[in-house]
Amino acid sequence: MKLYTFDPAPNPQRLKMFMDYKGIEIDTHQVNFPEGEQRSDAYKAIIPTGTVPALVLNDGRVLSSVFAITQYLEAIHPEKPLLGETxxxxxxxxxxxxxxxxxxxxxxxxxxxxxxxxxxxxxxxxxxxxxxxxxxxxxxxxxxxxxxxxxxxxxxxxxxxxxxxxxxxxxxxxxxxxxxxxxxxxxxxxxxxxxxxxxxxxxxxxxxxxxxx
Ligand SMILES: N[C@@H](CCC(=O)N[C@@H](CS)C(=O)NCC(=O)O)C(=O)O
The missing domain is CATH 1.20.1050.10 (Glutathione S-transferase Yfyf (Class Pi); Chain A, domain 2)
Known part of the structure; x- marks a missing residue:
């Protein structure tokens, strides 16, 4: 599993706060926004939306929204639930x-x-x-x-x-x-x-x- 993100951007911030609160650590690549790495062909070959954050799952599938990434992470790290219990x-x-x-x-x-x-x-x-x-x-x-x-x-x-x-x-x-x-x-x-x-x-x-x- 690998996370592509750029922590200072707003949607990555939401995810970072979720992960910090729950104490989740993932192999992470900080995408070089100032140099436009998210717009490069190399990045879009991995993440077709050209956005961050994106989580590449172990089977190669890509999650490109904070909604989906947090749902997945909460499912595999249920401690300190942030998405509701009932x-x-x-x-x-x-x-x-x-x-x-x-x-x-x-x-x-x-x-x-x-x-x-x-x-x-x-x-x-x-x-x-x-x-x-x-x-x-x-x-x-x-x-x-x-x-x-x-x-x-x-x-x-x-x-x-x-x-x-x-x-x-x-x-x-x-x-x-x-x-x-x-x-x-x-x-x-x-x-x-x-x-x-x-x-x-x-x-x-x-x-x-x-x-x-
Ligand atoms: N639907 C996505 C939104 C992702 C998004 O809009 N990310 C912005 C950063 S906050 C981005 O990647 N922008 C790329 C750009 O401006 O080139 C989510 O839920 O995470």
Missing amino acids: NEERAVVLDWNHRLFNDVFRPTGDALRNSNPAFAGRALPGALDTEQIPALAERGRAQLTHAFETLNNELGNRPFVAGESFTMADIDLLAVIKFAGWAAKMAPDESHAALHDWQARAQAAFDEGCGNT
């Missing part, structure tokens, strides 16, 4: 993974990649080169504003994103708030008290789980 919890965590990816991660990526000159000609992650569409950056920012508002309303009534326990849904939200901070220069403001309280609680639970306290 059928209902697993479904709720999966629902949050999907929602946070579509409604918060992707809009943040849109805001960055459709406005920053560094992404001119490659406004989408991966192998398809596309031009920037400035209106998508605006739409991404509007989606982020809406997401902070709705998350703040929802997180006032329970300790963690998916309920009573710290899960991958909390890791996803911690990671995307960090991503939005540098990529879109947007963060929860003083009106988002519940979101701030949750953030402190979730960060403490993460640090404790990693053994950093």
Whole structure:
């Protein structure tokens, strides 16, 4: 099994936090993003999507999404579960993974990649080169504003994103708030008290789980 990743990028961050919390170590190649290694023919011959993270299984099959990689790793390392323990919890965590990816991660990526000159000609992650569409950056920012508002309303009534326990849904939200901070220069403001309280609680639970306290 071999992991291809670039730890500072946002989706790799989600996976790194999952692995750090659970104490999982894997033979890893850090893809050289600054030099565009993910866009090279050699990389795409191994990982056709040209994205990170990607996990090559022992039988040669490739997993190219954090969703699938975390499902697989949780199945073979069930200790310190992060994806829920009952059928209902697993479904709720999966629902949050999907929602946070579509409604918060992707809009943040849109805001960055459709406005920053560094992404001119490659406004989408991966192998398809596309031009920037400035209106998508605006739409991404509007989606982020809406997401902070709705998350703040929802997180006032329970300790963690998916309920009573710290899960991958909390890791996803911690990671995307960090991503939005540098990529879109947007963060929860003083009106988002519940979101701030949750953030402190979730960060403490993460640090404790990693053994950093
Ligand atoms: N669906 C993938 C998304 C992977 C993705 O978009 N990765 C970005 C880094 S966060 C990437 O590889 N970008 C390549 C590029 O910008 O060239 C997942 O769930 O992990």
